[in-house]
Amino acid sequence: MKNLEPSSIYSILLIENSLDESNHFVDIVKKENEKAQIKVFANSFEAIQWLQQNHPEVLVIMEDAQPMNASQTTDYIRQELQLKIPIFIASASSEKRLEHRILKPFSRESMSVLFENVTETQEIQEQPLFSLDYLRDISDNNMEFIMELLEIFKTSVEKQLQELEIAKEENDYEKAARIAHNIKPSFEMIENEEATAICNNITYDIEDHSLSNLTSELKIIFSRILLQIEKNFARKKS
Amino acid sequence: MQKILIIEDNPMVVKSLEFKLSRENYEVVVAKDGREAMNFLDLHSFDLVLTDLMLPFISGTQLIQHIKETFPRTPVIVLSTSKQENIIMDAFNLGVDDFITKPFNPNELSLRVKRSIRKFQ
Structure with missing residues:
Protein backbone atom coordinates (compact mmCIF):
# COMPACT_ATOMS: atom_id res chain seq x y z
CA MET A 1 0.00 0.00 0.00
CA LYS A 2 1.19 3.50 -0.78
CA ASN A 3 1.73 5.91 2.10
CA LEU A 4 -0.72 8.72 2.30
CA GLU A 5 0.10 12.04 3.83
CA PRO A 6 -1.51 12.74 7.21
CA SER A 7 -4.48 15.03 6.99
CA SER A 8 -5.31 18.07 9.08
CA ILE A 9 -9.04 17.31 8.91
CA TYR A 10 -10.57 15.65 11.94
CA SER A 11 -14.02 15.23 13.40
CA ILE A 12 -15.27 15.68 16.95
CA LEU A 13 -18.60 14.66 18.43
CA LEU A 14 -19.80 16.98 21.21
CA ILE A 15 -22.71 16.17 23.55
CA GLU A 16 -23.59 19.45 25.25
CA ASN A 17 -27.00 20.90 26.03
CA SER A 18 -25.94 24.50 26.55
CA LEU A 19 -26.04 26.36 23.26
CA ASP A 20 -23.57 28.98 24.56
CA GLU A 21 -21.07 26.32 25.62
CA SER A 22 -21.36 24.36 22.40
CA ASN A 23 -20.93 27.51 20.30
CA HIS A 24 -17.93 28.46 22.37
CA PHE A 25 -16.49 24.96 21.93
CA VAL A 26 -16.95 25.13 18.15
CA ASP A 27 -15.26 28.56 18.03
CA ILE A 28 -12.20 27.30 19.92
CA VAL A 29 -11.88 24.18 17.76
CA LYS A 30 -12.30 26.18 14.53
CA LYS A 31 -9.59 28.61 15.67
CA GLU A 32 -7.33 25.63 16.27
CA ASN A 33 -8.23 23.95 12.97
CA GLU A 34 -10.65 25.58 10.55
CA LYS A 35 -11.18 22.29 8.68
CA ALA A 36 -12.26 20.36 11.79
CA GLN A 37 -15.75 18.89 11.64
CA ILE A 38 -17.81 19.17 14.83
CA LYS A 39 -21.12 17.41 15.27
CA VAL A 40 -23.12 18.66 18.26
CA PHE A 41 -25.97 16.88 20.03
CA ALA A 42 -27.81 18.14 23.10
CA ASN A 43 -29.07 14.61 23.77
CA SER A 44 -26.80 11.64 24.49
CA PHE A 45 -29.25 9.11 23.04
CA GLU A 46 -29.32 10.86 19.66
CA ALA A 47 -25.53 11.04 19.72
CA ILE A 48 -25.31 7.28 20.30
CA GLN A 49 -27.60 6.67 17.33
CA TRP A 50 -25.41 8.89 15.18
CA LEU A 51 -22.29 7.06 16.37
CA GLN A 52 -23.60 3.79 14.98
CA GLN A 53 -23.09 5.11 11.45
CA ASN A 54 -20.28 7.62 11.95
CA HIS A 55 -16.81 7.42 13.43
CA PRO A 56 -15.38 10.70 14.70
CA GLU A 57 -11.85 10.82 16.07
CA VAL A 58 -12.99 11.86 19.53
CA LEU A 59 -16.09 12.35 21.69
CA VAL A 60 -16.59 15.11 24.25
CA ILE A 61 -19.57 14.72 26.57
CA MET A 62 -20.86 16.95 29.37
CA GLU A 63 -20.81 15.11 32.68
CA ASP A 64 -24.56 15.43 33.38
CA ALA A 65 -25.74 14.73 29.82
CA GLN A 66 -29.34 13.58 29.37
CA PRO A 67 -30.98 11.06 29.18
CA MET A 68 -27.79 9.08 29.85
CA ASN A 69 -25.03 10.85 31.75
CA ALA A 70 -21.37 10.76 30.69
CA SER A 71 -20.58 7.60 32.61
CA GLN A 72 -23.61 5.67 31.31
CA THR A 73 -22.97 6.86 27.75
CA THR A 74 -19.33 5.78 27.97
CA ASP A 75 -20.37 2.33 29.21
CA TYR A 76 -22.85 1.99 26.37
CA ILE A 77 -20.32 3.03 23.74
CA ARG A 78 -17.66 0.67 25.09
CA GLN A 79 -19.86 -2.36 25.84
CA GLU A 80 -22.69 -2.24 23.32
CA LEU A 81 -21.14 -0.44 20.35
CA GLN A 82 -17.67 -1.79 21.18
CA LEU A 83 -16.05 1.45 20.05
CA LYS A 84 -12.62 2.43 21.26
CA ILE A 85 -13.07 6.13 20.47
CA PRO A 86 -11.36 8.45 23.01
CA ILE A 87 -14.00 10.02 25.29
CA PHE A 88 -13.50 13.28 27.18
CA ILE A 89 -15.83 14.32 29.97
CA ALA A 90 -16.56 18.03 30.21
CA SER A 91 -17.24 19.21 33.74
CA ALA A 92 -17.34 22.48 35.66
CA SER A 93 -15.83 20.76 38.65
CA SER A 94 -12.05 20.73 38.86
CA GLU A 95 -12.05 18.25 41.77
CA LYS A 96 -11.99 15.13 39.63
CA ARG A 97 -9.58 16.47 37.03
CA LEU A 98 -8.36 13.36 35.35
CA GLU A 99 -6.49 12.81 32.11
CA HIS A 100 -9.65 12.61 29.98
CA ARG A 101 -11.48 15.49 31.58
CA ILE A 102 -12.01 18.98 30.19
CA LEU A 103 -12.77 21.83 32.55
CA LYS A 104 -15.76 24.00 31.76
CA PRO A 105 -16.31 26.73 30.70
CA PHE A 106 -14.39 25.65 27.62
CA SER A 107 -11.14 27.47 26.91
CA ARG A 108 -8.14 26.89 24.66
CA GLU A 109 -6.16 25.95 27.76
CA SER A 110 -8.68 23.48 29.16
CA MET A 111 -9.06 21.91 25.71
CA SER A 112 -5.34 21.48 25.05
CA VAL A 113 -5.52 17.88 26.26
CA LEU A 114 -8.22 17.26 23.62
CA PHE A 115 -6.14 18.69 20.77
CA GLU A 116 -3.11 16.62 21.79
CA ASN A 117 -5.24 13.48 21.83
CA VAL A 118 -6.79 14.20 18.44
CA THR A 119 -3.32 14.55 16.94
CA GLU A 120 -2.21 11.23 18.44
CA THR A 121 -5.40 9.45 17.34
CA GLN A 122 -5.02 10.86 13.85
CA GLU A 123 -1.47 9.60 13.58
CA ILE A 124 -2.71 6.08 14.38
CA GLN A 125 -5.74 6.37 12.12
CA GLU A 126 -3.75 7.80 9.25
CA GLN A 127 -2.14 4.45 8.58
CA PRO A 128 -3.02 3.96 4.91
CA LEU A 129 -6.28 2.05 4.60
CA PHE A 130 -6.55 1.93 0.85
CA SER A 131 -4.49 2.02 -2.29
CA LEU A 132 -5.45 2.89 -5.86
CA MET B 1 -17.71 -8.87 -32.35
CA GLN B 2 -17.40 -11.72 -29.85
CA LYS B 3 -19.96 -11.73 -27.11
CA ILE B 4 -19.23 -12.46 -23.45
CA LEU B 5 -21.77 -13.08 -20.69
CA ILE B 6 -20.62 -12.00 -17.24
CA ILE B 7 -22.56 -13.39 -14.26
CA GLU B 8 -21.40 -11.54 -11.19
CA ASP B 9 -23.12 -9.56 -8.45
CA ASN B 10 -20.27 -7.41 -7.15
CA PRO B 11 -20.69 -4.05 -8.94
CA MET B 12 -16.99 -3.14 -8.71
CA VAL B 13 -15.93 -6.42 -10.29
CA VAL B 14 -18.63 -6.07 -12.97
CA LYS B 15 -17.56 -2.52 -13.83
CA SER B 16 -13.91 -3.51 -14.04
CA LEU B 17 -14.60 -6.52 -16.25
CA GLU B 18 -16.86 -4.45 -18.50
CA PHE B 19 -14.24 -1.73 -18.76
CA LYS B 20 -11.40 -4.10 -19.54
CA LEU B 21 -13.25 -6.41 -21.96
CA SER B 22 -14.99 -3.58 -23.83
CA ARG B 23 -11.61 -2.00 -24.44
CA GLU B 24 -10.57 -5.27 -26.02
CA ASN B 25 -13.53 -5.07 -28.38
CA TYR B 26 -15.73 -7.71 -26.81
CA GLU B 27 -19.45 -7.16 -26.52
CA VAL B 28 -20.29 -7.59 -22.85
CA VAL B 29 -23.63 -8.61 -21.36
CA VAL B 30 -24.04 -8.64 -17.58
CA ALA B 31 -26.38 -10.81 -15.52
CA LYS B 32 -26.49 -10.14 -11.79
CA ASP B 33 -27.74 -13.61 -10.82
CA GLY B 34 -28.18 -17.13 -12.16
CA ARG B 35 -31.83 -16.64 -13.07
CA GLU B 36 -31.11 -13.62 -15.23
CA ALA B 37 -28.21 -15.50 -16.82
CA MET B 38 -30.54 -18.37 -17.78
CA ASN B 39 -32.83 -15.88 -19.54
CA PHE B 40 -29.94 -14.32 -21.47
CA LEU B 41 -28.64 -17.76 -22.45
CA ASP B 42 -32.07 -18.68 -23.83
CA LEU B 43 -32.20 -15.53 -25.95
CA HIS B 44 -28.62 -15.04 -27.18
CA SER B 45 -25.59 -17.05 -28.08
CA PHE B 46 -22.32 -16.24 -26.34
CA ASP B 47 -18.71 -16.90 -27.21
CA LEU B 48 -17.75 -17.14 -23.53
CA VAL B 49 -19.32 -17.14 -20.08
CA LEU B 50 -17.54 -15.65 -17.09
CA THR B 51 -19.33 -16.60 -13.89
CA ASP B 52 -19.10 -16.26 -10.15
CA LEU B 53 -19.88 -19.39 -8.13
CA MET B 54 -21.86 -17.96 -5.21
CA LEU B 55 -24.90 -16.54 -6.95
CA PRO B 56 -28.39 -15.64 -5.78
CA PHE B 57 -31.34 -17.86 -6.87
CA ILE B 58 -29.41 -20.41 -8.95
CA SER B 59 -25.98 -21.51 -7.74
CA GLY B 60 -22.91 -21.18 -9.92
CA THR B 61 -22.47 -24.95 -10.12
CA GLN B 62 -26.12 -25.45 -11.22
CA LEU B 63 -25.65 -22.80 -13.85
CA ILE B 64 -22.41 -24.34 -15.13
CA GLN B 65 -24.12 -27.73 -15.33
CA HIS B 66 -26.92 -26.18 -17.38
CA ILE B 67 -24.50 -24.40 -19.74
CA LYS B 68 -22.34 -27.48 -20.27
CA GLU B 69 -25.39 -29.65 -21.01
CA THR B 70 -27.22 -27.15 -23.22
CA PHE B 71 -24.36 -25.22 -24.86
CA PRO B 72 -21.40 -27.59 -24.80
CA ARG B 73 -19.40 -25.41 -27.19
CA THR B 74 -19.58 -22.33 -24.98
CA PRO B 75 -16.46 -22.01 -22.85
CA VAL B 76 -16.95 -21.16 -19.19
CA ILE B 77 -14.46 -19.39 -16.97
CA VAL B 78 -15.16 -19.29 -13.24
CA LEU B 79 -14.58 -16.08 -11.31
CA SER B 80 -13.45 -17.32 -7.94
CA THR B 81 -12.08 -15.71 -4.82
CA SER B 82 -9.29 -16.97 -2.62
CA LYS B 83 -10.23 -19.84 -0.25
CA GLN B 84 -12.61 -21.43 -2.78
CA GLU B 85 -10.33 -24.31 -3.80
CA ASN B 86 -12.91 -27.04 -3.13
CA ILE B 87 -15.65 -25.27 -5.03
CA ILE B 88 -13.30 -24.67 -7.96
CA MET B 89 -12.50 -28.39 -8.07
CA ASP B 90 -16.23 -29.15 -8.19
CA ALA B 91 -16.60 -26.67 -11.04
CA PHE B 92 -13.78 -28.32 -12.99
CA ASN B 93 -15.51 -31.65 -12.53
CA LEU B 94 -18.53 -30.10 -14.23
CA GLY B 95 -16.38 -29.15 -17.20
CA VAL B 96 -15.42 -25.51 -16.72
CA ASP B 97 -12.56 -24.46 -18.93
CA ASP B 98 -10.62 -22.17 -16.64
CA PHE B 99 -10.81 -19.98 -13.55
CA ILE B 100 -9.72 -16.45 -12.69
CA THR B 101 -9.28 -15.25 -9.14
CA LYS B 102 -10.91 -11.97 -8.16
CA PRO B 103 -9.65 -9.31 -8.19
CA PHE B 104 -8.38 -10.33 -11.60
CA ASN B 105 -5.00 -9.57 -13.06
CA PRO B 106 -5.78 -7.60 -16.26
CA ASN B 107 -3.19 -9.37 -18.43
CA GLU B 108 -4.19 -12.76 -17.15
CA LEU B 109 -7.83 -12.00 -17.89
CA SER B 110 -7.06 -11.10 -21.50
CA LEU B 111 -4.96 -14.22 -22.07
CA ARG B 112 -7.39 -16.63 -20.47
CA VAL B 113 -10.40 -15.18 -22.27
CA LYS B 114 -8.63 -15.34 -25.65
CA ARG B 115 -7.36 -18.86 -25.00
CA SER B 116 -10.77 -20.21 -23.94
CA ILE B 117 -12.59 -18.67 -26.91
CA ARG B 118 -9.94 -19.93 -29.33
CA LYS B 119 -10.29 -23.47 -27.97
CA PHE B 120 -13.89 -23.69 -29.22
CA GLN B 121 -13.55 -21.85 -32.53
Whole structure:
Protein backbone atom coordinates (compact mmCIF):
# COMPACT_ATOMS: atom_id res chain seq x y z
CA MET A 1 0.00 0.00 0.00
CA LYS A 2 1.19 3.50 -0.78
CA ASN A 3 1.73 5.91 2.10
CA LEU A 4 -0.72 8.72 2.30
CA GLU A 5 0.10 12.04 3.83
CA PRO A 6 -1.51 12.74 7.21
CA SER A 7 -4.48 15.03 6.99
CA SER A 8 -5.31 18.07 9.08
CA ILE A 9 -9.04 17.31 8.91
CA TYR A 10 -10.57 15.65 11.94
CA SER A 11 -14.02 15.23 13.40
CA ILE A 12 -15.27 15.68 16.95
CA LEU A 13 -18.60 14.66 18.43
CA LEU A 14 -19.80 16.98 21.21
CA ILE A 15 -22.71 16.17 23.55
CA GLU A 16 -23.59 19.45 25.25
CA ASN A 17 -27.00 20.90 26.03
CA SER A 18 -25.94 24.50 26.55
CA LEU A 19 -26.04 26.36 23.26
CA ASP A 20 -23.57 28.98 24.56
CA GLU A 21 -21.07 26.32 25.62
CA SER A 22 -21.36 24.36 22.40
CA ASN A 23 -20.93 27.51 20.30
CA HIS A 24 -17.93 28.46 22.37
CA PHE A 25 -16.49 24.96 21.93
CA VAL A 26 -16.95 25.13 18.15
CA ASP A 27 -15.26 28.56 18.03
CA ILE A 28 -12.20 27.30 19.92
CA VAL A 29 -11.88 24.18 17.76
CA LYS A 30 -12.30 26.18 14.53
CA LYS A 31 -9.59 28.61 15.67
CA GLU A 32 -7.33 25.63 16.27
CA ASN A 33 -8.23 23.95 12.97
CA GLU A 34 -10.65 25.58 10.55
CA LYS A 35 -11.18 22.29 8.68
CA ALA A 36 -12.26 20.36 11.79
CA GLN A 37 -15.75 18.89 11.64
CA ILE A 38 -17.81 19.17 14.83
CA LYS A 39 -21.12 17.41 15.27
CA VAL A 40 -23.12 18.66 18.26
CA PHE A 41 -25.97 16.88 20.03
CA ALA A 42 -27.81 18.14 23.10
CA ASN A 43 -29.07 14.61 23.77
CA SER A 44 -26.80 11.64 24.49
CA PHE A 45 -29.25 9.11 23.04
CA GLU A 46 -29.32 10.86 19.66
CA ALA A 47 -25.53 11.04 19.72
CA ILE A 48 -25.31 7.28 20.30
CA GLN A 49 -27.60 6.67 17.33
CA TRP A 50 -25.41 8.89 15.18
CA LEU A 51 -22.29 7.06 16.37
CA GLN A 52 -23.60 3.79 14.98
CA GLN A 53 -23.09 5.11 11.45
CA ASN A 54 -20.28 7.62 11.95
CA HIS A 55 -16.81 7.42 13.43
CA PRO A 56 -15.38 10.70 14.70
CA GLU A 57 -11.85 10.82 16.07
CA VAL A 58 -12.99 11.86 19.53
CA LEU A 59 -16.09 12.35 21.69
CA VAL A 60 -16.59 15.11 24.25
CA ILE A 61 -19.57 14.72 26.57
CA MET A 62 -20.86 16.95 29.37
CA GLU A 63 -20.81 15.11 32.68
CA ASP A 64 -24.56 15.43 33.38
CA ALA A 65 -25.74 14.73 29.82
CA GLN A 66 -29.34 13.58 29.37
CA PRO A 67 -30.98 11.06 29.18
CA MET A 68 -27.79 9.08 29.85
CA ASN A 69 -25.03 10.85 31.75
CA ALA A 70 -21.37 10.76 30.69
CA SER A 71 -20.58 7.60 32.61
CA GLN A 72 -23.61 5.67 31.31
CA THR A 73 -22.97 6.86 27.75
CA THR A 74 -19.33 5.78 27.97
CA ASP A 75 -20.37 2.33 29.21
CA TYR A 76 -22.85 1.99 26.37
CA ILE A 77 -20.32 3.03 23.74
CA ARG A 78 -17.66 0.67 25.09
CA GLN A 79 -19.86 -2.36 25.84
CA GLU A 80 -22.69 -2.24 23.32
CA LEU A 81 -21.14 -0.44 20.35
CA GLN A 82 -17.67 -1.79 21.18
CA LEU A 83 -16.05 1.45 20.05
CA LYS A 84 -12.62 2.43 21.26
CA ILE A 85 -13.07 6.13 20.47
CA PRO A 86 -11.36 8.45 23.01
CA ILE A 87 -14.00 10.02 25.29
CA PHE A 88 -13.50 13.28 27.18
CA ILE A 89 -15.83 14.32 29.97
CA ALA A 90 -16.56 18.03 30.21
CA SER A 91 -17.24 19.21 33.74
CA ALA A 92 -17.34 22.48 35.66
CA SER A 93 -15.83 20.76 38.65
CA SER A 94 -12.05 20.73 38.86
CA GLU A 95 -12.05 18.25 41.77
CA LYS A 96 -11.99 15.13 39.63
CA ARG A 97 -9.58 16.47 37.03
CA LEU A 98 -8.36 13.36 35.35
CA GLU A 99 -6.49 12.81 32.11
CA HIS A 100 -9.65 12.61 29.98
CA ARG A 101 -11.48 15.49 31.58
CA ILE A 102 -12.01 18.98 30.19
CA LEU A 103 -12.77 21.83 32.55
CA LYS A 104 -15.76 24.00 31.76
CA PRO A 105 -16.31 26.73 30.70
CA PHE A 106 -14.39 25.65 27.62
CA SER A 107 -11.14 27.47 26.91
CA ARG A 108 -8.14 26.89 24.66
CA GLU A 109 -6.16 25.95 27.76
CA SER A 110 -8.68 23.48 29.16
CA MET A 111 -9.06 21.91 25.71
CA SER A 112 -5.34 21.48 25.05
CA VAL A 113 -5.52 17.88 26.26
CA LEU A 114 -8.22 17.26 23.62
CA PHE A 115 -6.14 18.69 20.77
CA GLU A 116 -3.11 16.62 21.79
CA ASN A 117 -5.24 13.48 21.83
CA VAL A 118 -6.79 14.20 18.44
CA THR A 119 -3.32 14.55 16.94
CA GLU A 120 -2.21 11.23 18.44
CA THR A 121 -5.40 9.45 17.34
CA GLN A 122 -5.02 10.86 13.85
CA GLU A 123 -1.47 9.60 13.58
CA ILE A 124 -2.71 6.08 14.38
CA GLN A 125 -5.74 6.37 12.12
CA GLU A 126 -3.75 7.80 9.25
CA GLN A 127 -2.14 4.45 8.58
CA PRO A 128 -3.02 3.96 4.91
CA LEU A 129 -6.28 2.05 4.60
CA PHE A 130 -6.55 1.93 0.85
CA SER A 131 -4.49 2.02 -2.29
CA LEU A 132 -5.45 2.89 -5.86
CA ASP A 133 -2.64 0.85 -7.38
CA TYR A 134 -4.86 -2.00 -8.53
CA LEU A 135 -7.49 0.34 -9.99
CA ARG A 136 -4.75 2.23 -11.80
CA ASP A 137 -3.38 -1.02 -13.12
CA ILE A 138 -6.64 -2.31 -14.58
CA SER A 139 -7.60 1.04 -16.08
CA ASP A 140 -4.21 2.29 -17.31
CA ASN A 141 -4.53 5.09 -14.77
CA ASN A 142 -7.86 6.32 -16.07
CA MET A 143 -8.93 8.76 -13.32
CA GLU A 144 -12.51 8.94 -14.52
CA PHE A 145 -12.82 5.17 -14.16
CA ILE A 146 -11.08 5.20 -10.76
CA MET A 147 -13.43 7.87 -9.40
CA GLU A 148 -16.41 5.93 -10.71
CA LEU A 149 -15.16 2.75 -9.03
CA LEU A 150 -14.65 4.57 -5.73
CA GLU A 151 -18.20 5.87 -5.93
CA ILE A 152 -19.43 2.32 -6.59
CA PHE A 153 -17.33 1.15 -3.62
CA LYS A 154 -19.04 3.68 -1.33
CA THR A 155 -22.60 2.98 -2.38
CA SER A 156 -22.45 -0.78 -2.91
CA VAL A 157 -20.48 -1.66 0.23
CA GLU A 158 -22.63 0.65 2.35
CA LYS A 159 -25.75 -1.12 1.09
CA GLN A 160 -24.24 -4.57 1.65
CA LEU A 161 -23.18 -3.65 5.19
CA GLN A 162 -26.76 -2.69 5.94
CA GLU A 163 -27.80 -6.13 4.67
CA LEU A 164 -25.08 -7.70 6.81
CA GLU A 165 -26.45 -5.88 9.85
CA ILE A 166 -29.88 -7.38 9.16
CA ALA A 167 -28.39 -10.86 8.66
CA LYS A 168 -26.58 -10.45 12.00
CA GLU A 169 -29.77 -9.44 13.80
CA GLU A 170 -31.58 -12.44 12.29
CA ASN A 171 -28.66 -14.78 13.11
CA ASP A 172 -28.72 -15.75 9.44
CA TYR A 173 -25.13 -16.97 9.06
CA GLU A 174 -25.66 -18.26 5.53
CA LYS A 175 -26.86 -14.89 4.32
CA ALA A 176 -24.01 -13.17 6.18
CA ALA A 177 -21.53 -15.50 4.44
CA ARG A 178 -23.01 -14.67 1.03
CA ILE A 179 -22.79 -10.94 1.70
CA ALA A 180 -19.21 -11.15 2.99
CA HIS A 181 -18.23 -13.22 -0.04
CA ASN A 182 -19.80 -10.61 -2.29
CA ILE A 183 -18.07 -7.58 -0.78
CA LYS A 184 -14.65 -9.17 -0.26
CA PRO A 185 -13.41 -8.32 -3.79
CA SER A 186 -14.40 -4.68 -3.23
CA PHE A 187 -11.99 -4.44 -0.29
CA GLU A 188 -9.37 -6.43 -2.20
CA MET A 189 -9.58 -4.03 -5.13
CA ILE A 190 -8.64 -1.12 -2.89
CA GLU A 191 -6.10 -3.37 -1.13
CA ASN A 192 -7.44 -3.33 2.42
CA GLU A 193 -6.21 -6.58 3.92
CA GLU A 194 -7.93 -6.17 7.31
CA ALA A 195 -11.42 -5.98 5.83
CA THR A 196 -10.61 -8.81 3.41
CA ALA A 197 -9.62 -11.04 6.34
CA ILE A 198 -12.87 -10.17 8.18
CA CYS A 199 -14.88 -11.09 5.07
CA ASN A 200 -13.06 -14.42 4.95
CA ASN A 201 -13.83 -15.04 8.61
CA ILE A 202 -17.53 -14.32 8.09
CA THR A 203 -17.68 -16.48 4.95
CA TYR A 204 -15.61 -19.47 6.01
CA ASP A 205 -14.82 -19.47 9.75
CA ILE A 206 -17.79 -17.86 11.47
CA GLU A 207 -18.04 -20.71 14.01
CA ASP A 208 -14.74 -19.47 15.49
CA HIS A 209 -15.85 -15.82 15.68
CA SER A 210 -18.67 -13.53 16.75
CA LEU A 211 -20.70 -12.28 13.78
CA SER A 212 -21.67 -9.25 15.82
CA ASN A 213 -18.04 -8.26 16.50
CA LEU A 214 -16.92 -8.91 12.91
CA THR A 215 -19.82 -6.86 11.53
CA SER A 216 -18.95 -3.95 13.83
CA GLU A 217 -15.26 -4.14 12.92
CA LEU A 218 -16.06 -4.22 9.21
CA LYS A 219 -18.34 -1.19 9.52
CA ILE A 220 -15.68 0.75 11.39
CA ILE A 221 -13.01 -0.07 8.80
CA PHE A 222 -15.38 0.87 5.98
CA SER A 223 -16.22 4.16 7.62
CA ARG A 224 -12.52 4.95 8.14
CA ILE A 225 -11.72 4.08 4.54
CA LEU A 226 -14.43 6.47 3.37
CA LEU A 227 -13.08 9.20 5.62
CA GLN A 228 -9.57 8.62 4.33
CA ILE A 229 -10.73 8.63 0.69
CA GLU A 230 -12.59 11.88 1.34
CA LYS A 231 -9.60 13.47 3.04
CA ASN A 232 -7.20 12.25 0.39
CA PHE A 233 -9.21 13.68 -2.47
CA ALA A 234 -10.01 16.87 -0.56
CA ARG A 235 -6.26 17.43 -0.24
CA LYS A 236 -5.76 16.85 -3.96
CA LYS A 237 -8.48 19.37 -4.81
CA SER A 238 -7.11 22.05 -2.45
CA MET B 1 -17.71 -8.87 -32.35
CA GLN B 2 -17.40 -11.72 -29.85
CA LYS B 3 -19.96 -11.73 -27.11
CA ILE B 4 -19.23 -12.46 -23.45
CA LEU B 5 -21.77 -13.08 -20.69
CA ILE B 6 -20.62 -12.00 -17.24
CA ILE B 7 -22.56 -13.39 -14.26
CA GLU B 8 -21.40 -11.54 -11.19
CA ASP B 9 -23.12 -9.56 -8.45
CA ASN B 10 -20.27 -7.41 -7.15
CA PRO B 11 -20.69 -4.05 -8.94
CA MET B 12 -16.99 -3.14 -8.71
CA VAL B 13 -15.93 -6.42 -10.29
CA VAL B 14 -18.63 -6.07 -12.97
CA LYS B 15 -17.56 -2.52 -13.83
CA SER B 16 -13.91 -3.51 -14.04
CA LEU B 17 -14.60 -6.52 -16.25
CA GLU B 18 -16.86 -4.45 -18.50
CA PHE B 19 -14.24 -1.73 -18.76
CA LYS B 20 -11.40 -4.10 -19.54
CA LEU B 21 -13.25 -6.41 -21.96
CA SER B 22 -14.99 -3.58 -23.83
CA ARG B 23 -11.61 -2.00 -24.44
CA GLU B 24 -10.57 -5.27 -26.02
CA ASN B 25 -13.53 -5.07 -28.38
CA TYR B 26 -15.73 -7.71 -26.81
CA GLU B 27 -19.45 -7.16 -26.52
CA VAL B 28 -20.29 -7.59 -22.85
CA VAL B 29 -23.63 -8.61 -21.36
CA VAL B 30 -24.04 -8.64 -17.58
CA ALA B 31 -26.38 -10.81 -15.52
CA LYS B 32 -26.49 -10.14 -11.79
CA ASP B 33 -27.74 -13.61 -10.82
CA GLY B 34 -28.18 -17.13 -12.16
CA ARG B 35 -31.83 -16.64 -13.07
CA GLU B 36 -31.11 -13.62 -15.23
CA ALA B 37 -28.21 -15.50 -16.82
CA MET B 38 -30.54 -18.37 -17.78
CA ASN B 39 -32.83 -15.88 -19.54
CA PHE B 40 -29.94 -14.32 -21.47
CA LEU B 41 -28.64 -17.76 -22.45
CA ASP B 42 -32.07 -18.68 -23.83
CA LEU B 43 -32.20 -15.53 -25.95
CA HIS B 44 -28.62 -15.04 -27.18
CA SER B 45 -25.59 -17.05 -28.08
CA PHE B 46 -22.32 -16.24 -26.34
CA ASP B 47 -18.71 -16.90 -27.21
CA LEU B 48 -17.75 -17.14 -23.53
CA VAL B 49 -19.32 -17.14 -20.08
CA LEU B 50 -17.54 -15.65 -17.09
CA THR B 51 -19.33 -16.60 -13.89
CA ASP B 52 -19.10 -16.26 -10.15
CA LEU B 53 -19.88 -19.39 -8.13
CA MET B 54 -21.86 -17.96 -5.21
CA LEU B 55 -24.90 -16.54 -6.95
CA PRO B 56 -28.39 -15.64 -5.78
CA PHE B 57 -31.34 -17.86 -6.87
CA ILE B 58 -29.41 -20.41 -8.95
CA SER B 59 -25.98 -21.51 -7.74
CA GLY B 60 -22.91 -21.18 -9.92
CA THR B 61 -22.47 -24.95 -10.12
CA GLN B 62 -26.12 -25.45 -11.22
CA LEU B 63 -25.65 -22.80 -13.85
CA ILE B 64 -22.41 -24.34 -15.13
CA GLN B 65 -24.12 -27.73 -15.33
CA HIS B 66 -26.92 -26.18 -17.38
CA ILE B 67 -24.50 -24.40 -19.74
CA LYS B 68 -22.34 -27.48 -20.27
CA GLU B 69 -25.39 -29.65 -21.01
CA THR B 70 -27.22 -27.15 -23.22
CA PHE B 71 -24.36 -25.22 -24.86
CA PRO B 72 -21.40 -27.59 -24.80
CA ARG B 73 -19.40 -25.41 -27.19
CA THR B 74 -19.58 -22.33 -24.98
CA PRO B 75 -16.46 -22.01 -22.85
CA VAL B 76 -16.95 -21.16 -19.19
CA ILE B 77 -14.46 -19.39 -16.97
CA VAL B 78 -15.16 -19.29 -13.24
CA LEU B 79 -14.58 -16.08 -11.31
CA SER B 80 -13.45 -17.32 -7.94
CA THR B 81 -12.08 -15.71 -4.82
CA SER B 82 -9.29 -16.97 -2.62
CA LYS B 83 -10.23 -19.84 -0.25
CA GLN B 84 -12.61 -21.43 -2.78
CA GLU B 85 -10.33 -24.31 -3.80
CA ASN B 86 -12.91 -27.04 -3.13
CA ILE B 87 -15.65 -25.27 -5.03
CA ILE B 88 -13.30 -24.67 -7.96
CA MET B 89 -12.50 -28.39 -8.07
CA ASP B 90 -16.23 -29.15 -8.19
CA ALA B 91 -16.60 -26.67 -11.04
CA PHE B 92 -13.78 -28.32 -12.99
CA ASN B 93 -15.51 -31.65 -12.53
CA LEU B 94 -18.53 -30.10 -14.23
CA GLY B 95 -16.38 -29.15 -17.20
CA VAL B 96 -15.42 -25.51 -16.72
CA ASP B 97 -12.56 -24.46 -18.93
CA ASP B 98 -10.62 -22.17 -16.64
CA PHE B 99 -10.81 -19.98 -13.55
CA ILE B 100 -9.72 -16.45 -12.69
CA THR B 101 -9.28 -15.25 -9.14
CA LYS B 102 -10.91 -11.97 -8.16
CA PRO B 103 -9.65 -9.31 -8.19
CA PHE B 104 -8.38 -10.33 -11.60
CA ASN B 105 -5.00 -9.57 -13.06
CA PRO B 106 -5.78 -7.60 -16.26
CA ASN B 107 -3.19 -9.37 -18.43
CA GLU B 108 -4.19 -12.76 -17.15
CA LEU B 109 -7.83 -12.00 -17.89
CA SER B 110 -7.06 -11.10 -21.50
CA LEU B 111 -4.96 -14.22 -22.07
CA ARG B 112 -7.39 -16.63 -20.47
CA VAL B 113 -10.40 -15.18 -22.27
CA LYS B 114 -8.63 -15.34 -25.65
CA ARG B 115 -7.36 -18.86 -25.00
CA SER B 116 -10.77 -20.21 -23.94
CA ILE B 117 -12.59 -18.67 -26.91
CA ARG B 118 -9.94 -19.93 -29.33
CA LYS B 119 -10.29 -23.47 -27.97
CA PHE B 120 -13.89 -23.69 -29.22
CA GLN B 121 -13.55 -21.85 -32.53
